[in-house]
Amino acid sequence: MVITELSALDFRNYKELLVQFSSRVNLIVGNNGQGKTNLAEAIYFLNHLDSFRTHRLADLVRIGQQNAFLQCTVLNNDIPHKARVEITPQGRRAWLDEEAIRRQSAYAASFYALLFNPDSLYNYRHYPGERRHFYDRFLAFYDGEYLEHLRTFRTIHAQKNAALKSGAETALPEWNYLFVQKACDIIKRRSEIIDRINELLDGIYRRLTGREGRLALQYHSSLSGEQARDEAILRKNAEREKRAGHALYGPHRDDYELNLGDRKGESYLSQGEYRISILAMKMALNDLMRQTKGFHPLVILDDLYSELDENIRKNLNEYLEEIPNQVFITTTEAPETIGLRQARIMEVGAGAIQIRSS
Amino acid sequence: MKIPPSLARLVEELARLPGVGHKTAQRLAFSILRDDAGRAADLARAISEVKEKVRFCSRCFSYAEAELCEVCAGSDRDSSVLCVVEQPGDIYVIERSGVFRGRYHVLMGAISPLDGIGPEQLKIAQLVRRLEEQPVEELILATNPSMAGEATALHLGRVLEGKVGRITRLARGMPVGANLEYTDDVTLSQAFTGRQKL
Ligand SMILES: Nc1ncnc2c1ncn2[C@@H]1O[C@H](COP(=O)(O)OP(=O)(O)OP(=O)(O)O)[C@@H](O)[C@H]1O
Numbered sequence: 438m439v440i441t442e443l444s445a446l447d448f449r450n451y452k453e454l455l456v457q458f459s460s461r462v463n464l465i466v467g468n469n470g471q472g473k474t475n476l477a478e479a480i481y482f483l484n485h486l487d488s489f490r491t492h493r494l495a496d497l498v499r500i501g502q503q504n505a506f507l508q509c510t511v512l513n514n515d516i517p518h519k520a521r522v523e524i525t526p527q528g529r530r531a532w533l534d535e536e537a538i539r540r541q542s543a544y545a546a547s548f549y550a551l552l553f554n555p556d557s558l559y560n561y562r563h564y565p566g567e568r569r570h571f572y573d574r575f576l577a578f579y580d581g582e583y584l585e586h587l588r589t590f591r592t593i594h595a596q597k598n599a600a601l602k603s604g605a606e607t608a609l610p611e612w613n614y615l616f617v618q619k620a621c622d623i624i625k626r627r628s629e630i631i632d633r634i635n636e637l638l639d640g641i642y643r644r645l646t647g648r649e650g651r652l653a654l655q656y657h658s659s660l661s662g663e664q665a666r667d668e669a670i671l672r673k674n675a676e677r678e679k680r681a682g683h684a685l686y687g688p689h690r691d692d693y694e695l696n697l698g699d700r701k702g703e704s705y706l707s708q709g710e711y712r713i714s715i716l717a718m719k720m721a722l723n724d725l726m727r728q729t730k731g732f733h734p735l736v737i738l739d740d741l742y743s744e745l746d747e748n749i750r751k752n753l754n755e756y757l758e759e760i761p762n763q764v765f766i767t768t769t770e771a772p773e774t775i776g777l778r779q780a781r782i783m784e785v786g787a788g789a790i791q792i793r794s795s
Numbered sequence: 796m797k798i799p800p801s802l803a804r805l806v807e808e809l810a811r812l813p814g815v816g817h818k819t820a821q822r823l824a825f826s827i828l829r830d831d832a833g834r835a836a837d838l839a840r841a842i843s844e845v846k847e848k849v850r851f852c853s854r855c856f857s858y859a860e861a862e863l864c865e866v867c868a869g870s871d872r873d874s875s876v877l878c879v880v881e882q883p884g885d886i887y888v889i890e891r892s893g894v895f896r897g898r899y900h901v902l903m904g905a906i907s908p909l910d911g912i913g914p915e916q917l918k919i920a921q922l923v924r925r926l927e928e929q930p931v932e933e934l935i936l937a938t939n940p941s942m943a944g945e946a947t948a949l950h951l952g953r954v955l956e957g958k959v960g961r962i963t964r965l966a967r968g969m970p971v972g973a974n975l976e977y978t979d980d981v982t983l984s985q986a987f988t989g990r991q992k993l
Pocket residue numbers: 448449450451467468469470471472473474475476495496497498499500740769
């Protein structure tokens with residue numbers, strides 16, 4: 438997919454904005470506090486109908502204003518669509534080709550943006566909930582049935598917790614049976630997707646760093662994904678769960694860990710190693726979407742170059758100019774020093790954007 | 796000008812009905828007012844009569860105007876098959892499709908800890924007793940395909956294991972998350988024919 442044009446009204450520090458993008462690499466340069474991340478956020482919002490840095494919609498509206506508007510023209514398989522979003526004190530509303538979107542999931546089936554951003558990176562690194570949410574969102578896009586499984590699981594999970602809390606023997610064995618059944622559906626899909634990512638991950642890491650890394654994602658679950666075995670685990674721990682008053686085992690506790698060689702876990706990697714590992718992981722997701730669905734997500738790389746060495750930057754630029762996706766890169770550095778060959782360069786200054794070269 | 800108090804009260808009462816918002820309640824109230832007095836009195840009588848006359852069948856807990864409902868009292872029904880449903884209303888849906896000739900048992904809900912409903916709140920003890928007194932060859936569990944309905948069916952399967960010859964569950968011709976009440980006849984009839992052993 439490609440966003441050819443974006444317009445905004447009273448979104449963050451943009452009073453009025455209209456930009457045309459290149460279908461390949463867009464390099465957005467500017468000093469601190471000028472609106473680079475805000476632009477990335479606008480693009481992301483049009484794709485996912487939420488922000489990667491706030492849950493409060495009001496934050497997105499320019500200070501002193503009530504409403505914000507975003508609109509873009511999207512090419513999906515060369516067919517143009519118009520996506521439009523309105524943010525008001527009552528909430529947000531979205532339209533696709535002038536048809537109101539009622540459920541976010543209806544929209545989520547056709548749009549996807551791979552995002553790299555310092556705040557999201559921090560959250561991903563430090564909060565297991567963020568990691569689960571990230572892969573859930575990917576799976577929801579990748580596997581049409583996943584979201585339904587997840588929703589059903591959440592219903593069962595809530596019922597099971599209520600049963601545990603009530604203390605009464607409210608048909609707990611039945612809830613456990615249903616719980617395990619859905620948990621298995623989810624665990625199988627999660628573990629399969631991690632296997633597929635791993636087939637691609639280390640190759641991309643080596644290409645980007647030129648180093649022998651052995652980068653791998655490891656999936657951890659408190660259940661096995663096999664019905665009989667997991668039922669036994671729950672039976673064995675029934676008393677513990679009753680005492681706790683909530684489910685102690687299940688996919689709601691799953692986690693994902695990045696391993697670089699024998700360094701296992703998010704905390705062992707240096708800043709730069711972590712950044713490039715996460716970039717490699719996102720590029721693996723990109724390959725997966727291309728291979729299995731022929732889909733090219735948007736690639737939004739906010740503040741891409743910080744903490745990356747010369748060598749990695751060079752490899753990264755080559756890689757990004759090679760993949761077929763539309764790419765948005767933001768940086769505070771001077772465009773001449775970046776070394777991208779064919780990027781459209783745009784300069785952001787105080788909520789206005791100027792195209793410097795295309 | 797304010798709405799006269801007696802009209803306001805009618806609107807308020809109507810608005811308490813499920814699916815009726817304030818606006819609809821007002822429309823209904825005005826329409827009742829516009830009708831002649833006879834029609835309004837008929838409606839009032841119908842409402843108080845339904846509360847006086849209709850009660851729960853003492854055997855199956857569906858609606859009845861006597862001690863027993865029509866199905867329980869009828870001699871033309873197959874006593875060897877019993878169909879378990881969540882709500883009295885579900886029976887009318889199944890009856891309308893005409894695929895089932897056995898008898899019924901209404902649970903009066905489904906197991907849902909979130910709503911504080913456990914097996915004790917349902918007519919499960921009554922079902923167990925009923926089956927002891929009048930054994931059947933087959934028990935069909937027609938609870939909704941919601942998670943609460945599934946849990947209820949599983950629970951019945953467990954407590955009745957070995958007590959009934961055959962326990963079956965309606966086949967999944969029915970859309971997941973759907974209610975029996977909103978299922979069309981064709982789907983329902985498929986679900987009955989394709990029912991599976993629990
Ligand atoms: N709702 C809002 N209304 C007006 N201005 C806002 C709003 N939200 C954020 N801003 C301002 O917009 C400016 C640009 O923010 P943005 O995060 O896009 O900067 P940036 O160009 O990415 O800077 P950096 O290089 O430091 O990351 C900031 O000064 C910020 O305070």
